[in-house]
Amino acid sequence: MALSEGGLQPGTIEDISKRLALWAKRDLSGIVRVEYSSEFSRQRVMQRLRNLLEPQGIAIQELTLPSFQDAETVVQKLIEQLEDVAKNPSTVASVTGFATAFSREMSLSEALRVLNFNRDRYLALPLKQIWWMTPAFMQTAIHAMPDLNSCFVQRLQLTEGVLEEVAGPQLQTADGSTTNIDEARQRAYGLIHQFEAAKNSEAAPTELLTTYVLPALEALSEVGAQKELRDLTQQFEGILSQLKATDSLELADSLERLANLYVEQGRYTEAETLCQKTLNLRKQLLGDEHPAIATSLNNLALVYKFQGRYSEVEPLYQQALNLRQRLLGEAHPHVASSLNNLAELYRSQGRYGEAESLYQQTLAIDRKVYGDEHSTIAIDLNNLAILYESQGRYSEAESLLRQALSLRQRLLGDEHPDIATILNNLAGLYTSQERFSKALPLYQKVLSMRQKLLGDNHPDVASSLNNLAETYRSQGCYDEAESLYQKALSLLQKLQGENHPTVASSLNNLAILYESQGRYSEAEPLLQQSIYITAQTLGEDHPRMAIRYNNLAGLYEKLARFAEAEPLYLRALTDSYQWLGKDHPNTRTIWGNFVSFLRKIIEAGQAEVLSDHPTTQDLLHHLQQD
Amino acid sequence: MVEYRLTRLTSLIDLANKLLDECNGLLKAVCQCQWLFVGEDFDKAGITTDRIEELFITYANIFQELRTHLIINLPIGLYYSDKAPRLPFAGDCSFVIPDTPVYHQDHSANETGRNALTKVLEARMSLDLFEPDQMVRLIVASGGNLRDLFALVNYAADTALLRDANQINAEDASAAIFNLRSDYERRLGQSPFDLAEITYDNKAKRLVEVYNGATEVKIPDRIMYALLNARAIQEFNGKRWFGVHPLVVDILADQERLPRNPTGEVIGGTI
Numbered sequence: 036m037a038l039s040e041g042g043l044q045p046g047t048i049e050d051i052s053k054r055l056a057l058w059a060k061r062d063l064s065g066i067v068r069v070e071y072s073s074e075f076s077r078q079r080v081m082q083r084l085r086n087l088l089e090p091q092g093i094a095i096q097e098l099t100l101p102s103f104q105d106a107e108t109v110v111q112k113l114i115e116q117l118e119d120v121a122k123n124p125s126t127v128a129s130v131t132g133f134a135t136a137f138s139r140e141m142s143l144s145e146a147l148r149v150l151n152f153n154r155d156r157y158l159a160l161p162l163k164q165i166w167w168m169t170p171a172f173m174q175t176a177i178h179a180m181p182d183l184n185s186c187f188v189q190r191l192q193l194t195e196g197v198l199e200e201v202a203g204p205q206l207q208t209a210d211g212s213t214t215n216i217d218e219a220r221q222r223a224y225g226l227i228h229q230f231e232a233a234k235n236s237e238a239a240p241t242e243l244l245t246t247y248v249l250p251a252l253e254a255l256s257e258v259g260a261q262k263e264l265r266d267l268t269q270q271f272e273g274i275l276s277q278l279k280a281t282d283s284l285e286l287a288d289s290l291e292r293l294a295n296l297y298v299e300q301g302r303y304t305e306a307e308t309l310c311q312k313t314l315n316l317r318k319q320l321l322g323d324e325h326p327a328i329a330t331s332l333n334n335l336a337l338v339y340k341f342q343g344r345y346s347e348v349e350p351l352y353q354q355a356l357n358l359r360q361r362l363l364g365e366a367h368p369h370v371a372s373s374l375n376n377l378a379e380l381y382r383s384q385g386r387y388g389e390a391e392s393l394y395q396q397t398l399a400i401d402r403k404v405y406g407d408e409h410s411t412i413a414i415d416l417n418n419l420a421i422l423y424e425s426q427g428r429y430s431e432a433e434s435l436l437r438q439a440l441s442l443r444q445r446l447l448g449d450e451h452p453d454i455a456t457i458l459n460n461l462a463g464l465y466t467s468q469e470r471f472s473k474a475l476p477l478y479q480k481v482l483s484m485r486q487k488l489l490g491d492n493h494p495d496v497a498s499s500l501n502n503l504a505e506t507y508r509s510q511g512c513y514d515e516a517e518s519l520y521q522k523a524l525s526l527l528q529k530l531q532g533e534n535h536p537t538v539a540s541s542l543n544n545l546a547i548l549y550e551s552q553g554r555y556s557e558a559e560p561l562l563q564q565s566i567y568i569t570a571q572t573l574g575e576d577h578p579r580m581a582i583r584y585n586n587l588a589g590l591y592e593k594l595a596r597f598a599e600a601e602p603l604y605l606r607a608l609t610d611s612y613q614w615l616g617k618d619h620p621n622t623r624t625i626w627g628n629f630v631s632f633l634r635k636i637i638e639a640g641q642a643e644v645l646s647d648h649p650t651t652q653d654l655l656h657h658l659q660q661d
Numbered sequence: 662m663v664e665y666r667l668t669r670l671t672s673l674i675d676l677a678n679k680l681l682d683e684c685n686g687l688l689k690a691v692c693q694c695q696w697l698f699v700g701e702d703f704d705k706a707g708i709t710t711d712r713i714e715e716l717f718i719t720y721a722n723i724f725q726e727l728r729t730h731l732i733i734n735l736p737i738g739l740y741y742s743d744k745a746p747r748l749p750f751a752g753d754c755s756f757v758i759p760d761t762p763v764y765h766q767d768h769s770a771n772e773t774g775r776n777a778l779t780k781v782l783e784a785r786m787s788l789d790l791f792e793p794d795q796m797v798r799l800i801v802a803s804g805g806n807l808r809d810l811f812a813l814v815n816y817a818a819d820t821a822l823l824r825d826a827n828q829i830n831a832e833d834a835s836a837a838i839f840n841l842r843s844d845y846e847r848r849l850g851q852s853p854f855d856l857a858e859i860t861y862d863n864k865a866k867r868l869v870e871v872y873n874g875a876t877e878v879k880i881p882d883r884i885m886y887a888l889l890n891a892r893a894i895q896e897f898n899g900k901r902w903f904g905v906h907p908l909v910v911d912i913l914a915d916q917e918r919l920p921r922n923p924t925g926e927v928i929g930g931t932i
Contacts, residue, residue, distance in 0.1 A: 054823070145710070189815055
């Protein structure tokens with residue numbers, strides 16, 4: 036495994052900065068194309084480039100293309116901006132925003148033909164230009180503007196990601212719950228009451244299941260009332276086992292509903308068995324080429340995703356997508372949903388370029404199917420915005436979230452849980468940019484909206500308390516943060532029981548607060564408990580375990596308990612590498628932490644406390660040579 | 662004012678021919694010359710692909726019936742498309758401006774082409790800036806495309822400068838070749854201009870056939886057009902033959918679709 040900033044590996048921030056500097060010092064004009072996925076990395080390149088060029092008297096001016104314009108307007112605006120920069124000799128123009136510049140009225144490939152045709156106009160300008168393009172945009176550009184592509188004097192790829200913090204506010208990618216917890220409880224217990232009456236009148240077991248038991252459990256599941264859901268599921272285990280034994284196709288839907296309920300409760304192995312059974316049942320009775328098979332494949336993939344078995348998820352999602360495309364055509368809402376699932380997976384794996392292309396395809400299909408004024412479009416815009424945020428493309432993310440918000444306000448009015456979700460995500464975006472004064476009032480608004488609409492005892496309320504706490508912590512307001520973290524934790528323990536992954540996350544967050552305050556002895560048991568619950572509920576092999584180990588290792592590092600920290604870092608690294616891949620932001624973060632840990636040990640002259648693990652020793656050797 | 666509608670195209674051509682005859686007659690009387698018209702920029706902004714196709718295919722008779730000399734600079738996307746056989750230009754009047762060949766069809770080195778490219782570089786830089794053999798490696802990797810060649814040399818030279826060296830060595834050249842290769846990998850993917858989805862497997866099979874010199878590939882189909890448009894396959898004039906771009910040959914060898922020799926090289930690929 037290579038060091039992320041070692042030497043001058045191709046595609047690193049240092050490599051690209053220095054290449055751009057050489058070019059800018061040498062050439063008088065021309066265009067360089069740089070492909071990038073992470074805006075954070077791009078900004079670092081720009082910063083370094085400024086430092087390298089400043090002594091030579093070369094300035095840089097950043098230009099952003101307007102959003103969603105027709106191709107002629109984009110070209111005109113681009114030329115106007117470039118001409119303006121060209122008035123100052125020795126200035127480099129850095130152009131971004133290609134991916135969102137073109138209106139969707141015309142296909143991107145047609146729009147790029149216009150960009151391509153006007154190439155002589157940009158090339159004739161007496162200035163140096165850097166054009167930044169994302170991989171998804173490049174995929175079309177490479178075919179649609181072959182002449183312009185040839186004119187790029189350098190074609191570089193910035194592949195290095197930037198280390199990110201492991202802990203952060205909890206975002207919701209699509210929708211939160213829309214149901215008030217008290218109403219849901221009332222509905223669930225009403226159904227159970229009716230179940231008793233139906234049972235006494237000797238209704239068939241399948242009818243009892245599908246009409247009363249499953250809807251009651253689903254009502255509790257929808258509002259995240261985990262503890263009651265678990266209790267009630269146990270109460271009906273007898274009748275549910277009859278369902279599990281069924282071989283009837285009619286009951287396949289019910290089996291899947293039960294599988295989803297098990298997923299909600301973290302009973303993944305049982306859920307997997309049920310999903311497999313449904314899939315086999317449907318294959319036997321319907322054949323391989325049936326839309327219901329795609330649904331089964333998706334459900335099974337979802338179970339694997341929760342278990343962190345990402346390598347098994349992708350082929351299933353792909354199969355479901357291919358099947359739906361074959362059976363339903365390219366422009367079908369189920370195809371869009373499959374594309375979205377894959378995009379979510381890629382985003383969670385840090386494969387941003389691939390995710391962007393799929394999110395955009397999803398949006399294009401949904402626009403075709405539903406038109407522009409539909410709640411599905413708001414979800415699509417929201418999801419694309421979350422991706423852009425992960426990439427650090429903040430202004431594009433904000434523009435999409437604001438579009439989604441105004442669309443939802445037009446459709447739902449101002450007071451709706453879905454509005455709260457978008458506002459929550461907008462606040463999360465501000466937090467990522469450290470614009471806390473904008474984030475804080477939004478988070479407060481979301482909290483009060485959720486309390487009013489969903490009830491005080493709802494998991495989304497806990498999530499809001501956590502986000503608010505996170506914002507206070509980031510600003511150093513530790514007292515406010517602690518009180519909110521504790522409220523979130525006790526609410527989650529009450530709703531979901533002591534042993535639940537979200538409770539583990541909540542303990543982790545509180546521990547990080549204590550660590551920020553130097554309250555190490557209070558942080559340690561919380562991190563240990565968080566590791567224990569995560570292992571119990573998600574399994575030892577879940578990617579989240581890597582984050583947990585990393586955080587405890589960080590604490591031990593601060594306490595100078597180096598010998599205890601090293602195996603935890605190694606475990607975190609191995610797990611993250613194995614489950615998420617070497618390029619995932621989490622793997623890079625852990626790797627960066629381990630490198631800085633070893634540097635600290637070298638400086639402290641305590642290398643002898645380290646083990647003879649080959650990764651440790653190789654890296655140590657490398658760092659000692661630097 | 663006479664309104665010319667498509668239904669009266671014949672009348673319009675007749676009228677145009679009368680005008681052309683008169684113009685040619687006048688020019689001939691003055692300087693013994695005739696008019697030559699050059700048509701280009703058909704891929705100009707604002708003219709959609711459909712309209713260009715309509716002009717050259719649906720109304721192809723315009724070009725056949727006008728009594729004058731015409732040179733039409735055709736968008737390559739149209740020339741390399743299913744519609745190409747319906748274009749109104751005879752085979753002996755159609756020319757492609759090709760890249761300079763760096764290999765012969767039998768994969769032996771094309772020294773004439775390589776020397777020509779060396780002269781192009783020599784006119785712009787001192788060849789002493791290359792360690793022995795490195796310049797020819799970059800020439801071969803460019804597939805004879807001048808702009809690609811300049812991009813390769815720029816990248817390799819900057820790599821050398823970044824390690825404070827005065828000459829481009831083997832590693833610098835390899836880094837440049839690797840960097841350009843990703844563009845070619847991308848070009849092998851589905852293009853938005855392909856009318857139907859063409860799987861990579863089908864493309865790879867065709868590339869191997871072209872590499873092996875199969876004669877039937879001279880009759881193009883949609884797979885061949887996609888590969889020509891992507892510049893994965895290069896068309897050369899003269900005896901008219903097709904070759905696989907050296908970077909694409911490397912890609913195929915890495916996928917074990919083409920064999921490497923014991924030293925790890927694939928014939929016709931980069932060196």
